Amino acid sequence: MTDNPNAIRAAVTSRFSQVASSPGQEKKFPVGPASAKKLGYDYSEIDALPSSVTDSFCGVGNPLGLGAVLPGQTVLDLGSGAGLDCLRAARRVRPTGKVIGVDMCPEMVEKARRNARLLGLNNVELVIAGIEKVPLPDASVDVVISNGVFNLCPDKPGVLAEAFRVLRAGGRLQMADILLEEGVTPEEVARKGSWSN
Numbered sequence: 001m002t003d004n005p006n007a008i009r010a011a012v013t014s015r016f017s018q019v020a021s022s023p024g025q026e027k028k029f030p031v032g033p034a035s036a037k038k039l040g041y042d043y044s045e046i047d048a049l050p051s052s053v054t055d056s057f058c059g060v061g062n063p064l065g066l067g068a069v070l071p072g073q074t075v076l077d078l079g080s081g082a083g084l085d086c087l088r089a090a091r092r093v094r095p096t097g098k099v100i101g102v103d104m105c106p107e108m109v110e111k112a113r114r115n116a117r118l119l120g121l122n123n124v125e126l127v128i129a130g131i132e133k134v135p136l137p138d139a140s141v142d143v144v145i146s147n148g149v150f151n152l153c154p155d156k157p158g159v160l161a162e163a164f165r166v167l168r169a170g171g172r173l174q175m176a177d178i179l180l181e182e183g184v185t186p187e188e189v190a191r192k193g194s195w196s197n
Contacts, residue, residue, distance in 0.1 A: 005154035009130065012152050013105050016058075020082060020107035023056045031058045036084065039176075040065055045088070053115045056082035056108070059147035061176025064088055072096040073142040076166060078131040078159065079103055079149025083112030083124075089145065090121045100141070101126045102134055132158040139168045150177045 023031050030038070033046045033054040040062045046054055063085060069075055071094040077086040080101030090099040101124065103109050109128045116124045129135055131146075132155045144163045153159045163173050 016105045017107040057084045063145040063174040066174040075099045076141045077101040078146040090124045134162045146175045
């Protein structure tokens with residue numbers, strides 16, 4: 001395991017490029033629609049989506065299940081991947097709202113763009129960028145969502161600062177993620193694998 005932020009970002013990008021192009025090859029963590037259903041996503045909603053929208057899903061929870069996203073709102077999805085949460089949010093905010101998905105993996109962003117076109121969603125903007133420096137103005141979004149991405153970021157304080165910078169007064173951060181509990185030994189961490197496993 002490395003502590004070099006650039007090496008971590010490169011490894012994460014490489015790993016999720018593979019998940020974008022060959023989701024069925026991923027063996028170390030759950031990927032796809034069955035995983036989404038186990039995490040509490042509505043079965044009928046997942047089943048109604050084209051497989052390209054769900055096959056590269058590798059989240060750890062359901063951030064949209066933490067609070068309502070309403071028509072007309074602006075939503076930012078940090079680490080939007082192939083777009084499952086981003087596109088679900090776009091449907092909820094309707095054409096009067098907007099969703100911006102930010103991901104540093106070009107293959108995931110391109111897949112999300114194809115998925116948005118496939119679903120006919122014109123209220124989605126997908127951006128290739130790191131989430132430590134979000135290309136949005138201050139106080140410009142109503143809800144920030146993130147799913148299983150925060151744990152992969154070397155600069156967690158920077159990511160949180162960006163989320164709160166772009167939130168409007170009264171806005172919400174709805175995040176699903178994983179963390180190590182107190183008492184987990186270095187040996188257990190080594191046995192489980194690195195941050196990208």
